[in-house]
Amino acid sequence: MTNLDQLKQIPLLSQLPEEELKSLxxxxxxxxxxxxxxxxxxxxxxxxxxxxxxxxxKIFKLSFMGKEHILHIFGPGEIFAEVAVFFDxxxxxxxxxxxxxxxxxxxxxxxxxxxxxxxxxxxxLLGLFALRLRExxxxxxxxxxxxxxxxxxxxxxxxxxxxxxxxxxLDINKNQLxxxxxxxxxxxxxxxxxFKDKGLxxxxxxxxxxxxxxxxxxxxxxxxxx
Numbered sequence: 001m002t003n004l005d006q007l008k009q010i011p012l013l014s015q016l017p018e019e020e021l022k023s024l025x026x027x028x029x030x031x032x033x034x035x036x037x038x039x040x041x042x043x044x045x046x047x048x049x050x051x052x053x054x055x056x057x058k059i060f061k062l063s064f065m066g067k068e069h070i071l072h073i074f075g076p077g078e079i080f081a082e083v084a085v086f087f088d089x090x091x092x093x094x095x096x097x098x099x100x101x102x103x104x105x106x107x108x109x110x111x112x113x114x115x116x117x118x119x120x121x122x123x124x125l126l127g128l129f130a131l132r133l134r135e136x137x138x139x140x141x142x143x144x145x146x147x148x149x150x151x152x153x154x155x156x157x158x159x160x161x162x163x164x165x166x167x168x169x170l171d172i173n174k175n176q177l178x179x180x181x182x183x184x185x186x187x188x189x190x191x192x193x194x195f196k197d198k199g200l201x202x203x204x205x206x207x208x209x210x211x212x213x214x215x216x217x218x219x220x221x222x223x224x225x226x
Contacts, residue, residue, distance in 0.1 A: 046084035055101025
């Protein structure tokens, strides 16, 4: 698969005119990471940004005690680490491949030169920033104002929307999911068990089926409690 073909798999970039995509294809570098391999570290100079073609990547921070807190998990088609590049900053967090991943790397200097020649590309990325900011605000609200059942219900409903079906596999482990939701594995296990006991979900290994979506929506919105 050519660099151009892989760029077309990134929704934000696929809308660009063919000539602009060809320009991007000339500067992009294809990188492959194995599961568990580090991509960049917090406070490392931002040398470029990334677009995920295949696999999954977690963005996380470590506390002074070494505890990991996952900020976001990116899947195929998503772009990450772009803000630090535009503002000439250091990476604000760590990035690591959760699965074997194919990633497009956009070198900072080459990309900024291209951006100066293509205002349309800049407008598309402004849209990405706006969406990312909305997601960040929503996550802060979830972690600070909502209890764990509401966070978990909201996460399941997001997966429903993303995957387009009510039965799906959890592609991260329980510890990672707990970190993403701002809780601990023991608490997460108790909440999952309550969801199952009340008939809201069905579990088969790592496969989840949402049985009562309306109740989950009520819990996610804080309109109902377990």
